[in-house]
Amino acid sequence: MVSLSDVRPVEERAWFKTERQQNAFRFIVGGDWTLPEVPRLDPKLRALDLTRAGTAEIDGTALDKLDTAGAWLLLRTKRKLEAAGAKVNVFTIPKIYGPLFDTLERDHTAPPVVIPHRGGFNYFLYRIGRGFMHSVNQAYEMMGYLGRVTVETVETIGPQKQLRWAAFVHQIEETGINALPIVGLLSFLIGVVLAYQGADQLKRFGAEIFTINLLGVSILREVGGLLTAIIIAGRSGSAFTAQIGTMRVNEEVDAMQTIGLNTVDVLVLPRIAGLVVALPFLTFFSDVMGMLGGAVMCYADLGISVPAFLRQLQTAISLNTFLVGMIKAPVFAFVIGLVGCFEGLKVERNAESVGRLTTRSVVESVFFVIVLDAGFSIMFSILGI
């Protein structure tokens, strides 16, 4: 670790002394009054007793070097003397430092701003309050935004507006087709894991064959849809926020508005619509890959052949099991798209807010997906499906 005093060696150590004669005060300084010496001088100068002086003299003729930090200490001492009622009638420093000192004295008149200390119980309470109010505002704004998107979507169905098909198809490719490998691989692996864990437990009761029931119900009803939605929230929800957010930073969104383009039409609807179409297909793909992973594991671990697997699967699940999983997908897609675009449009004109809001967008959409999933579970159990 290099410190400043290694780089700028002090040739003459800074020193000061004080003399008192009745009510005349003399403050004599010398040496290098520069930044490396300032931390050492500062506490000593603060401890000086500057009261009870009628007249004061500051003698800096012995100064070898002076920079702004050293000049500040001199100026501060001078001001303290004056504040204590002394009259500074002599003030001498080497001529070359005259302009520097004058500049400081002229410009720097206000007392330094005290930066509030961030800590303590009060700040803790303040942060809780701020966080709570932020959530309330966020919820309120998002409701307003949901309303706007709904109105604009309905208008698109009418004759005066049309969905931007090129952007829509592009979004299906971007969020759907390009996500196939990652969704497929992860679903396959989850299928393998579920089958392995299920088989391990059920083997003890000699009920290995029910591993297939476990797989069918859990993947088709819950895991397939939830897993896909969470992957897509991380992959596409974040991309929406980052894309729209970057456009906000570059003032592209403002430019669109001045040209007369509706930002919801151009940026938001194609993204949400594309995702609402793509996510059910991805969920279906995830279901298939998950079952495939389960089938592979059943064959390897339990020796159940594929025809036997399919026969057991047919008795285990009904069409409803599959549909219950699929019906959730468009709802998840809508929420992920809505949150992603909403946070993107909230980005301010600085790069930092893009990162912050992208993180928030992912956290919020995963949160909403899981809350909605729980809501669906409750609803289906009441409906007895």
Next chain:
Amino acid sequence: MSAPSTNREVVISVRGIVNGFGGQVIHDHIDLDIVRGEVMGVVGGSGTGKSVLLRSIIGLNHPLEGTITAFGKKITDADNMEMRALQMRWGVLFQEGALFSSQTVAENIQVPLREYTTMSQELMNEIASMKLSMVGLPEDTAKKYPSELSGGMKKRAGLARALALDPELLFLDEPTAGLDPISAANFDILVRDLQKSLGLTVVMVTHDIDTLRATTDRIAVLVDKKIRVGTMDELRKDPHPWIHEYFSGVRGRAALAS
């Protein structure tokens, strides 16, 4: 503002620098000396590598060939410790101020102080507010975050941070670009004042011919991948078409006539 005599100390010496990107050469064996206490302007058309030259000198960009010496130390093969030692002796103002967005202006100014000295928080606060008044920013700026500042205020705050350690050498990248003429003129006066009272050496990349006239002692012009150095009066007589156009075009004449 005459050309500094040759016997003065050279703080930065650039020898035979070659820079290029993607097979395209932008600097072809450039030499440049910067003398202690002078204000050197760097000008050139878009894409002539003004900022690249500046970034090479401060060690952010490694040239393909050539050597750069600062305070007698070769930057082109300095190790980390030597580089940090050099970095403490200069301050850099980037084009948009480059303030750390997660910190207040006061904290931004205190970053170098906190890193390299052992002073108390109280003194750091005092020094931060003193630097702010030096660059002409109001006191309440200290508590603000960079996103709450205008472009010109960001530049001033960036300058305050660059001045935090009382550097000997100051690098300014387009300090007046995007400022209104009054702010730009104030900035010129500020740079000149600081240079005089602190004895700074200043290297300034700029497009602004008014700033050049008001602040610089010598000017380095980047043309045809080479560099030409001279005082403004010398360069006005230069027959090279770009230089002639730059100093004697409509804007150049207007700036010089005033």
